[in-house]
Amino acid sequence: MAGMFFMAAGVRYVVSLLPVAKALELRRSAARAVSRAATRAMPHSAAKRAAPAPAKRQAAQPEFDLAKLQGTIRGSKLLASRVSDPGKLAVAESVPAAARPARAGATPPEAPRTTIHAIALATETVIAEGAHRADLTAARNQLGARVIDESLDGKALLRVDSVEKAFRLVALLLSRQVAAAPNFLRRMARRPQGAGGEGWALDKIGVPAAWKITRGIPDIRIAILDEGVDGKHRALRQALVAERDFIGTNGASAAPAGDDAHGTACAGIAVSREEDFPGVAPGCSLIAARIGMGDGSGGWVLDDYQTADAIDWCWRQGADVLSNSWALGAPSDPVARAFGRARTQGRNGKGAVVAIAAGNQGQAISFPGNLPGFFTVGASNQADQRKTTTSSDGERNWGSNAGPTLLVLAPGVSICTTDIGGAAGYDPGDFTRTFNGTSAATPHVAGAAALMLSVNPALGAHEVRSLLGETAKALAGQKGWTAELGHGRLDVARAVAAARAHGAVAGARKGGGGPA
Amino acid sequence: MARYYYASGERIPIELDEEQVAVDAERAGPAEAQALQARAGPSPRLPGGVMLLSRRRVGEKALEGLAARGALRPVYRAQGAALVALPEVRVEVDGEAQRQAVHQALSRSPHAVEIAEERPDGFVLRICSGSGDEALEVANFLHEAAHPAAASARLVRFVARPEPGR
Known part of the structure; x- marks a missing residue:
């Protein structure tokens, strides 16, 4: 016409x-022609490395079913x-x-x-x-x-x-x-499996490459301290090994109330076992501690004692990693000391990894992210920029906090992850594609640390911290650590490879609840 | 009335929140608690049986009655958080010397305090009057007189939800 x-x-x-079939065939032909031309233009050695990739990608595409x-x-x-x-x-x-x-x-x-x-x-x-x-x-x-x-x-x-x-x-x-x-x-079309469904984050931070070394082992436990986790979610239930409610009256259940979906989203980023929405460490186990709940007017309510007790409970339950996507504003000694115990006494003295969100106000990092020596995490976007109100992602209402305790940045914009099952939560259905914030960034680091401990359980928490910093990708031409970028953006593939190569692995065993 | 608490050895200043009030539902009584919710809007039952309500919507007359029954808890603000102090103090000690120092200080405390629980690493104290303000004062007193590893009133805190833009 x-x-x-x-x-x-x-x-x-x-x-x-x-017609649909004709259009697709023309596109495939064009893509093959482009690939052949690009290969001819490469130096010989690069062409040899590149040659299999386009075919692999094509073979991985699901067949289009017009009917x-x-x-x-x-x-x-x-x-x-x-x-x-x-x-x-x-x-x-x-x-x-x-x-x-x-x-x-x-x-x-x-x-x-x-x-x-x-x-x-x-x-x-x-x-x-x-x-x-x-x-x-x-x-x-x-x-x-x-x-x-x-x-x-x-x-x-x-x-x-x-x-x-x-x-x-x-x-x-x-x-x-x-x-x-x-x-x-x-x-x-959905993206090929293993690449985070339609998400960008796992590819960006090298998770598929890390999975060639390990997808995590069940002995390594990640604790999510949050407003509860939907432990019946199909992507999480097989990973869940322990849970407890510290803010409500649900005892041995960390189930969230109503639309309190934040914890479920964090848990999914770390350990989701869903093929289309995998977590960073889908082979690891999950501990859920409910420490906060909605206050009925758009905020959260927490209890300092209960939060401290939850932290202690988690590392005593054998949590190797504690992921904390929250901030308290004003400091609390009980909470700070509980974190200190996790870092020094957890994992039979090797120290639990304690990851803490930097916060989203575009200001100085507040408590507990401002505690020195932990894993404070800021947010990056698809363009490997620090998330600010003017960064290219278009989310104008928040920015990643900065300060002397910042370790690394990790993806925190448009993150695909688990949502409370069914109609409740952020979106209808069991998953969401719009989770964001340093809340989202933090469990990426938690998952990365869990993968590192999966390949080398002998690592101390301080060693994990050092390796994450050393292997992070420098951003924006940074030369060394900065308060805004930390050591750069998390690189899971390099971190896991470095963990595997670090120190003696043979004979190292993960300790249980008994003496080291 | 306390205007600070200690964290990491430093005084953290707190300000009274003029707009909100916390009500101990048990001390207020079930009928009054129900009436308050009807007048001031629903409030989730929070740790310590506390209801967080708008002072204006509760009304001055009701506030006077609640205060007389010891059912009011002040709400403080610090660094972006709203804090309600409950009538409990947690003390953490590093060693026997600190433990003894706390015992000696408690014997001189101007406020009536009972040891609800003694743990290997410290104490949980209950404030006999049921006042959260007194809990803050007792914690500060112990910190200044006995120098334990930590002495903190139990705080319920209200913060912004952690995810942006929702």
């Missing part, structure tokens, strides 16, 4: 429609309202044409990209923002368009009776200075 176009970010895109996709659309009232016949789905292949200025103030959606992983399917619907009554009347009179949905900020969804008319409607509305765009259905 000639003349189909749309605007995105001020650029005019010319559209051609292709299943069509069935999914037919089975969804919402999706079915966008296309009259899923049997005639077409991919919208778009290429930029000459640029055309967009309407002032309009922010059209980004142009869809068809890759093997992402497919944009043309529909019979159009998104219009800021249309006046006269515009809608013209759309109805000229193309039979009708409004089928209206939502926030003046957005409306219009429906016509063919894909071709949808693009004519876009052109009509654009000519009337209405911000209009075709409404695409997008089919996104």
Whole structure:
């Protein structure tokens, strides 16, 4: 069909429609051609190393099942309202044409990209923002368009009776200075398993490479001290070996109340056993201590004594690593001394690793993250920047704290992890993709430390700390430790390799509850 | 009324929160506790049986009655946290000399205190009056008179949720 176009970010895109199978085949061919050209351009040795990778990635892609996709659309009232016949789905292949200025103030959606992983399917619907009554009347009179949905900020969804008319409607509305765009259905492929589902964090910090050495052993226990953990979650229940409620009345259960999902999210980052949403150390065990709960007005309530008791309970239960994604503001001696006992008496005197979140206020690290000698963790983003209110991730309302106790940064933006099962928690379903904060960063370090102890249980906590610092990736051209970046961004692969190489491993055994 | 407590050997200043009040639900009595929740809005039952309520919504007359029954606990603010002191003190000692020093100091304490629990590493003390303020004062007194490893009133604290943007 000639003349189909749309605007995105001020650029005019010319559209051609292709059957789905044809579009995918063309993309695969193009990808293979690019790969061959890149390989020819490499030095010989690099080409030899690189050659297997593209084939591996291609082989790892799940087969695209058009029939299943069509069935999914037919089975969804919402999706079915966008296309009259899923049997005639077409991919919208778009290429930029000459640029055309967009309407002032309009922010059209980004142009869809068809890759093997992402497919944009043309529909019979159009998104219009800021249309006046006269515009809608013209759309109805000229193309039979009708409004089928209206939502926030003046957005409306219009429906016509063919894909071709949808693009004519876009052109009509654009000519009337209405911000209009075709409404695409997008089919996104899951990333290959072992790479954190659709997440970025585990790949960024080298977890898949670390897993070639170890995925963790059950003897190594990570304690999550938080507002409870959903111990029945399918990704966590097999890892859970001990739990206790220190703030409520649930005794030997650390189950969270209501939507208190923070602890479940932290636990998942550390030890989730879900293939699509794996934790850093999925082979390790989990201890859950409920030390906080929602106060009914958007805050947390904790009890200093109970928090101190929880810390002591955790290391006495054999926790090798304690992960603490919380801050108390004003200091507390009982809590500080309990952490001190964990660090010195835990693991039969080798010391438990105590990871503590730096905090999210973009200010100085407060208690207990400001205690010296522990593993205080700040947050980084997808671009390996320290998380600030102006970093490139777009989350403007928080920034990673800084200070003399900061050890390393770890991923803390758009983290995929476990959520309280079912409707409760952050999102519907059993997982969330938007967990964030130094709360998210801290269990990444906890998991890394657990992997290090899995390959070398003889390491003392101070040695783990040193190795994490030495193997961290320097950021922003840093030369050595800084209060904002610590030693840099966590590198799990290097840390685990360094742990394995450090000291004598043969004959080292993890101590139990008895004397060393 | 205490205006500081000790942590890591330093005085941590605290300020009275003028807007909130903590009520000991047991001392207030079930009927009054229920009436308070109806007037001031629901409050989760917190450690120590404490309800955290808006002072304005409770009302001055009710506050006077609660104070007379010893059911009020002051709410303090320090470094971004709201703190409610419960009538307990935890003392940690490093060695027998410190333990004896604490015993001697307790014998001179201006406040009535009982040893609820004696542990290998210290004590848990109960303040007989049920006052959280007195717990802060006893902890400070012991810290200054006996120099134990730590002496802290039991604090329930209210902080912002740890995750940003939710």
